[in-house]
Amino acid sequence: MSDFTSNFWHLYVAGITLVSIIACLILLWFSGKAKAMTANDNTTGHVWDGDLREMNNPLPRWWVGLFVITIVFSLVYLAMYPGLGNLAGKFGWTSAGQYDAEVAKANAVVAPLYAKFLGMPPEDVSKDPQAMAMGERLFMNNCAQCHGSDARGSKGFPNLADGDWLYGGTPDIIKTTLVQGRNGNMPPMAAAVGSPDDVRNLAHYVLSLSGSPHDSLRASLGKSKFGACAACHGMDGKGNHALGAPNLTDDIWLHGWGENAIVNMINNGKVNQMPAQASKLTEGQIHVLASYVWGLSNKTATAAK
Template identity: 55%
Template sequence: MADFFNEWWGFAIAAIVAFGILACALLLWSQSKVKVKIGTDGKPLPAETTGHVWDGDLMEQNNPLPKWWMWLFYLTIIYSIGYLIVYPGFGTRQGSFGWSQVGAYEKEMKDGEAQYGPIFNKYLAMDLKAVAKDAQAHEIGQRLFLNTCAQCHGSDAQGGKGYPNLADSDWLYGGDPQTIKTTITEGRHGQMPPMGAVVGSDDDVRNVANYVLSLSNSAHDPIKAALGKPKFAACAACHGIEGKGNQAIGAPNLSDKTWLYGGDINTVMETINKGRNNQMPAHKTILSEGKIHLLAAYVWSLSNSSNVQVSGADAAAVNQIATTASSTDVSASAK
């Protein structure tokens, strides 16, 4: 795409715009030369037809265009020339007002910061758990979540295959408010390398998968699980000898029944063979620190509704939302 943003492209756009305006003007001028023909008796002659006839006598006549209609088009041409003088649009010319979409966006953001900045700053000075209990902060946080996070985690924060559930108590990196804020701010990059070649043959991979399933007492083959236990040593460096995981590096706990991609034998084998590579983008370049603070408090409240009793305006409705979000099915979370 870089090839389209050079000096030549600006000249090409200017040429296309100029040609379009000139062509419209010439077309209108040529049509203005068509006059109504007058007979020797001083009366208009019957108009010529285009040759199209419908229903026997319904003809399309080739009358000259009305003057008022043509002048309207001339006015649009004059308006377009004035617009191109004032605003950008003629190649690389910036316009006499210096207006730009970037400038308009930056002004709008600046005006918004001046209007709403004090609200975010007020909550930024508060502890995250205290923010989570405020009804107005909870509502603002929910809207930030719907606009920024729901595309991946769902509007109910229940996640999906490959996207963690944020409404349960299972966390890859930790579920305390400050860790959640760090996750939103800096993002996370969770990577499990392909382990199939390290584990061994296809049978070894199947045995290890059965052993992994046995850790959470999920459906598995006990004999194959026993054979896979020694091979699990290759995985213990990250997940621990007991498969409890390691939040310091985002290694999932394999001993519960919470799975990010699924807990059936084929999915676990696929994970071992191919690995996984997930990334949550950093939001520090998208959201201000105040917005991240509110968003972190809201996310924390989803899995801590029993510890959060929202107070303030509309608190009853907000408490109902938080309770619903944390009490629904939580089978799709963090592994």
Template identity: 60%
Template sequence: MNDFVNGFWPIWISTITLGGIAFCVGLLIFASRVKVTLDSDNTNGHEWDGIKEMNNPLPMWWVGLFIITVIFGLAYLFLFPGLGTYNGKFGWTEVKQYEAEVAKNNAKIAPLYAKYAAMPVEDVAKIPEARDIGKRIFLNNCAACHGSDAKGSRGFPNLTDSDWLYGGSPDTIKLTINNGRNGIMPPMAAAVGNEEDVKNVANYVLSLSGSIHDSGRANAGKDKFVVCAACHGAEGKGNQMIGAPNLSDNIWLHGQGEAAIIKRIHEGKNNVMPAWKEKFTPEQIHLLTAYVWGLSNK
């Protein structure tokens, strides 16, 4: 794909565009100058099955529209982007158009959000109208990952419970929405030991939440868990400062059971939530925060 951004392609596009227009104009001029020998009945001598070909010139209105179209095309290419890297006299771009429309829309709906902007998130979450606005923002932008009911799915956190990777306070939720999150667990198998050690640690992790496990392997894996405790804590209760999950609450974001945990130890995981501060205004994020906070604080 790198070939499509080098200097050849703008020249190629410009050549094809202007060459096409020049060809059409040249064809029209050529056709207007060609003199056809006619019979007395205004035919050119071609006949098939009793049907004679008349030599009727193009209607002048058609020729006029053709010329106007060519002039319009040239004017458009002068005023707007269309010739390679040339931005046009007006400097129009789809990005500027998008930003202008977003700004216009934000100005239009600003009064709707303004009355909630100064209120605490906890109070906003109690207002039905505010919750409905926040819900619409959520459904249009967040539901693709977290689900329309906000209960998430594998790899996407449930927002309706009290299990928060980075914390569930209004300020933390707002920070997460604004800046996004990038949760990284590195592959830990080499640090844990051999394959037997990995299985033992997996069973110890299962034992922390009271899940079905092999008690013998769990006891053997307890000492090896020390390499995991740096992030998840000695008791496996996680660390919201770095987004390390609580392993003792029986909530499994990436799958439950020995096989799923072994896979995570071997492969690690990189989970990314995008930042939304460029798309939403602070007032919109305030309402979205109130809606998300309210899901687990009813």
């Protein structure tokens, strides 16, 4: 495991390190031997402030001893731990290895707890106060930066606490979302719709689906263009969980509301990504998180606790 692009840099850095340490030793030895020019009274002859004289005494032995100990320590340290070029050191220690070991140890401590929850259906896990406390902490550490600490999301990041789902809100589907991640993808559709005016008319038709304020003349003109959207959003505009195509009839807007926002969606499309968690979280953690998220939008279930 080396960060150097070639062996040359390994030797170069290791060489500089060793030469510097040895140079310290030589300097120490040399300064012990060399005699500075002194006057008869063992001063250097420098005088300040009338009578302050600089003496020429050798370094105290304990002081020299400390230097030697430091040098020996550095050599022993470099033999045991990584530091000399890309040599791993005798102990084979790495910070990544220490981190992995600590994570594995912590996971092992809580494993029996997670094993208990893994054996329970998510509906029951979401009624367990201990599991929900763990779920909340996992959510704060891994999900809140995108979905918000109250899980209510923001523009582009879906609200997980309502009953509206891109991909579906059963515990199994939520689990699949967490394990695999999701790639929401709406292609730019302007070419399939027609002129900029057609796009605006269609946007008003989309607004009319949810009873949002719209221009009804434009909406009626735009209606026939919705065929281009139906493959994903459904003929009735109620969306498609298999594709992650949102329901356009519910007045919940992931990417903003109004003519401009919808025209923008039609013209430019959208790629939106939920990162996969399988490599970050254990099976047990994902089970508890999925139960926690499911519980957020099924308050009647959690209220029973």
